[in-house]
Amino acid sequence: xxxxxxxxxxxxxxxxxxxxxxxxxxxxxxxxxxxxxxxxxxxxxxxxxxxxxxxxxxxxxxxxxxxxxxxxxxxxxxxxxxxxxxxxxxxxxxxxxxxxxxxxxxxxxxxxxxxxxxxxxxxxxxxxxxxxxxxxxxxxxxxxxxxxxxxxxxxxxxxxxxxxxxxxxxxxxxxxxxxxxxxxxxxxxxxxxxxxxxxxxxxxxxxxxxxxxxxxxxxxxxxxxxxxxxxxxxxxxxxxxxxxxxxxxxxxxxxxxxxxxxxxxxxxxxxxxxxxxxxxxxxxxxxxxxxxxxxxxxxxxxxxxxxxxxxxxxxxxxxxxx
Ligand SMILES: [Zn+2]
Numbered sequence: 001x002x003x004x005x006x007x008x009x010x011x012x013x014x015x016x017x018x019x020x021x022x023x024x025x026x027x028x029x030x031x032x033x034x035x036x037x038x039x040x041x042x043x044x045x046x047x048x049x050x051x052x053x054x055x056x057x058x059x060x061x062x063x064x065x066x067x068x069x070x071x072x073x074x075x076x077x078x079x080x081x082x083x084x085x086x087x088x089x090x091x092x093x094x095x096x097x098x099x100x101x102x103x104x105x106x107x108x109x110x111x112x113x114x115x116x117x118x119x120x121x122x123x124x125x126x127x128x129x130x131x132x133x134x135x136x137x138x139x140x141x142x143x144x145x146x147x148x149x150x151x152x153x154x155x156x157x158x159x160x161x162x163x164x165x166x167x168x169x170x171x172x173x174x175x176x177x178x179x180x181x182x183x184x185x186x187x188x189x190x191x192x193x194x195x196x197x198x199x200x201x202x203x204x205x206x207x208x209x210x211x212x213x214x215x216x217x218x219x220x221x222x223x224x225x226x227x228x229x230x231x232x233x234x235x236x237x238x239x240x241x242x243x244x245x246x247x248x249x250x251x252x253x254x255x256x257x258x259x260x261x262x263x264x265x266x267x268x269x270x271x272x273x274x275x276x277x278x279x280x281x282x283x284x285x286x287x288x289x290x291x292x293x294x295x296x297x298x299x300x301x302x303x304x305x306x307x308x309x310x311x312x313x314x315x316x317x318x319x320x321x322x
Contacts (some may be wrong), residue, residue: 037227038239039266040274042181044108044153046079046099047092049245050193053200056248058095064251066102072258078181078271079246080108080153083133099246100137100144104271106151106181107134115154116289119255120168127152127176153181153269157243159297162287170283181271182280183243183293184230188224189215191255191317193247198321207321214313215253216260221310223264228307229295229306230279239269239277241294 048058069077079099086093089242099105110129113122134149136142152173160166172182192215199207230238244257261268274280282294284301291297299306 010234018194030215035072036265036267037237037267038277039261040102040239040241040269040271041074041077041244042153042183042241042271043077043079043244043246045085045112045190045248046081046105046108047085047089047096049190049247051197051199051248053248056089056197056200058089059098061246061250062095062098062245065097065246065254066256068203068251068254069103070257072167074258075268075270075273077103078151079105080104080151080181081105081130081134081137082108082110082112083130084111086133088299094142096137100142100147102144104144104147104149105134105137107131107178108152108153109155112155114156115158115165115169116156118267120160120165120172123169124172127173127178150177150179151181152178153183157183157186157292158290160287163285164287166285166287174273179275180280182275184238184240184279184295185223185226186243186293187219188312189219189243189249190247191312191314192243192249192253194250195320196247196252202321204321210320211249212253212256214316215249216256218312219260220264221229222312223260223266224308225307226293226295229299231302232304232307233295233298233302238279239274240266240276241280244264244319281286 048061052058052061058233083098086096102247106129107127109123109126111126113126115123138144138149139146160169170180192211196208196211199211226240227237230236242261280294282298284294284297286301288297288300291300298304
């Protein structure tokens with residue numbers, strides 16, 4: 001903080017600048033410093049989440065979303081792959097090649113297995129079944145050689161409904177060289193993907209506009225909620241990891257979502273940088289059912305009451321354009 005303020009002072013001599021201008025510059029500098037919070041965007045369910053509008057391919061969605069990320073100079077975004085979705089899908093395979101040539105990628109298990117419905121051993125087999133594809137995509141000459149794919153994102157964010165299962169899988173992941181790609185911010189963006197595919201098929205412009213406004217108001221609400229949770233749990237803000245999904249709505253809504261993050265004062269960083277925050281070394285170390293993000297898990301562990309917030313529009317998203 002001192003450095004930046006010092007720079008402002010040194011660069012703009014008060015004799016050349018009106019006092020009011022200097023004061024407002026300082027205020028802007030302080031406001032920026034107070035709000036800037038590091039956040040890494042991550043994307044799950046590659047090559048594709050949810051339904052597609054007619055005439056739109058997975059390649060289209062991937063290409064268009066990558067173009068937005070590039071245009072907006074977003075730091076490398078980890079995409080987490082379920083290789084089973086590639087079976088019999090030339091479009092999916094092509095889409096994945098586009099992603100992995102441009103952005104880093106990690107393991108989301110082969111079949112998107114649910115650790116709450118399966119044993120630790122079955123989960124571990126599913127992690128390993130995904131590896132040959134990741135290895136192939138990372139090999140020299142693939143466009144993204146040197147990619148560190150030893151990051152695991154738990155499907156459904158389920159880390160184990162018993163403490164034994166949780167510990168067994170964590171121990172296994174460490175031995176196998178994996179880091180856990182935790183999540184600390186999530187507004188369940190995937191719910192808008194299939195809804196958008198339906199509305200686009202009907203060319204229902206009014207509903208598509210509702211999807212846009214409801215997406216952004218929900219995102220805003222849950223960004224604020226996540227930050228409030230961090231303060232309640234740790235007493236201060238943290239580096240955040242945001243969960244998103246690649247689907248029909250992604251490239252359409254991404255520019256607005258990036259604007260919102262900027263408006264809220266987030267500074268985009270890589271997953272590695274976000275997780276350099278010591279809170280990501282923390283482990284609630286209890287069995288939990290459908291507990292959500294690391295922050296949600298910590299809230300349960302510490303039995304902290306949630307701040308008031310507006311819920312996501314689950315029902316409306318299911319029924320819109322049906
Ligand atoms: Zn997933």
